Amino acid sequence: MAIISGTVFGVMQLQPVKNYVAEQLEDQFSAQYQGVISIGNLGGLLPLNVEMKDVRIYPDKKIYKPVFQTEAIVARVDVWSLLQNRLFIHSVKIASPDVHVNPDSSFSIEKAFLRISG
Secondary structure: OHHHHHHHHHHHOOHHHHHHHHHHHHHHHHHHEOOEEEEEEEEOOOOOEEEEEEEEEEOOOOOOOOOEEEEEEEEEEOHHHHHOOOOOEEEEEEEOOEEOOOOOOOOOHHHHOOEOOO
16 A cells, blocks of 8 residues: 555656646636636645646636746645545745736626626
């Protein structure tokens, strides 16, 4: 069991796997919300620490100016919560965030987080 766990942990550190995880995060976000998220690079010691660089959130698929952008987001994740299909984050650091908040405007982060009706 330890060999299998070590192998899975090692595979998660490969950049192609991290690229795949970033693509899945982007796809899942777009499937649930009106907005679009773009992750320039995903790194860190997965699944314990996640580092996303050049993160941008757009209000929808038609607007190409982000309503949120940051140089990096670093998060410490609780692994046990992942095993229970939950996500618990111990800490988050966001470097140089730029956020547009205006509920009365279509160009605001609130629009990006509107759920897509299914």
